[in-house]
Structures are given as C-alpha cells and as structure tokens.
Amino acid sequence: MAASLEAGPWQLSFLLRISGASLVLLALVHLALWRSLHWDRESERLSPLNARVFAVHAFFVALVLFGLGLLSLLRPDLLLAPGELQRYLLAAVVLFWFVRLCLQPLVFDRVMTLGWTRTWTVRVGAHLLWAAYLLLYGAALLAQWPP
Numbered sequence: 639m640a641a642s643l644e645a646g647p648w649q650l651s652f653l654l655r656i657s658g659a660s661l662v663l664l665a666l667v668h669l670a671l672w673r674s675l676h677w678d679r680e681s682e683r684l685s686p687l688n689a690r691v692f693a694v695h696a697f698f699v700a701l702v703l704f705g706l707g708l709l710s711l712l713r714p715d716l717l718l719a720p721g722e723l724q725r726y727l728l729a730a731v732v733l734f735w736f737v738r739l740c741l742q743p744l745v746f747d748r749v750m751t752l753g754w755t756r757t758w759t760v761r762v763g764a765h766l767l768w769a770a771y772l773l774l775y776g777a778a779l780l781a782q783w784p785p
Contacts, residue, residue: 650778651714657774658711660767665704668696706731717778728779735772742768 672678677696681689710717717724742764 650774650781651718653774654710654714654717654778657771658707658709658714661703661707661771662711663707665700665707668700668703672696718781720782725779725782728775728782731775732772732779735768735775739765739768739772 677692681692684692717728742761746761746764
C-alpha cells in the first residue's frame with residue numbers, strides 16, 4: 639500500500655502538502671468567521687464565562703488546524719516516517735476528521751438551512767473537505783504498516 643501511494647506525481651507527501659496548505663487556510667478563515675458570523679455580538683448574549691470559553695475554544699480549534707496544517711505542509715515526511723508516535727498522531731487526526739464528518743449533518747446541516755443563501759454549496763463543500771481529510775490522513779495511517 640505504501641509503495642503505491644508514494645509512486646507517481648500524486649504521491650502521499652504531495653497530497654499532505656496540499657492538505658496542509660488548505661488547513662492553514664481553514665485556520666485563517668476562522669478569523670473571517672468571527673466577523674461574518676458576528677460571533678462578537680452573539681457572544682454578548684452569553685454569560686462572561688461562557689463567552690470567554692467559546693472564544694478560547696474557537697481560537698484553539700483554529701490553532702490545532704494551523705499546527706496540523708503547518709506540519710503537513712512543511713514536513714509531511716515526519717508524518718510518513720514509520721513510528722509509533724506517527725501512528726498515534728495520525729490515528730488521532732483520523733478520529734478528529736471522522737467525528738467532524740459524522741457531526742456535520744447532525745449538528746450543522748439543519749441549522750444551515752435557515753436563512754442561508756449558499757447553504758447547499760457550503761454543506762456539500764464541507765462534507766467533501768472533511769471526507770478528503772479523513773481519506774488522506776487515513777491513507778497516511780495505513781502507510782505506517784508494511785505491506
């Protein structure tokens with residue numbers, strides 16, 4: 639499996655670099671989300687503690703995406719080198735994207751149909767992006783084991 643994924647122009651390290659760039663971009667999009675979804679006004683309705691917890695969690699989600707993105711973009715070889723730490727990290731990333739993909743229709747899809755003009759595009763795009771991350775990091779995890 640690892641040999642076939644590493645051959646040719648679409649080798650796994652190249653795909654991880656593309657994924658890394660998109661994750662860095664996704665992390666930066668969180669800054670735009672704060673403004674476009676009016677999180678500052680929305681969080682005013684929360685208690686001060688809940689507003690701060692929300693802001694810190696949003697920041698740390700973006701930070702995790704940024705960190706994984708930088709690692710994937712700059713050093714995909716570190717993720718692909720066989721090792722126990724790599725397997726645990728990749729398993730955690732696969733679990734992260736699996737749960738995110740499963741939660742999308744349960745948590746977001748119904749709410750996104752209310753008052754959104756681009757709901758279908760965003761919903762389908764998000765599903766495809768989360769699935770792509772799941773498949774790519776899953777392939778990297780599978781490449782950790784010899785054929």
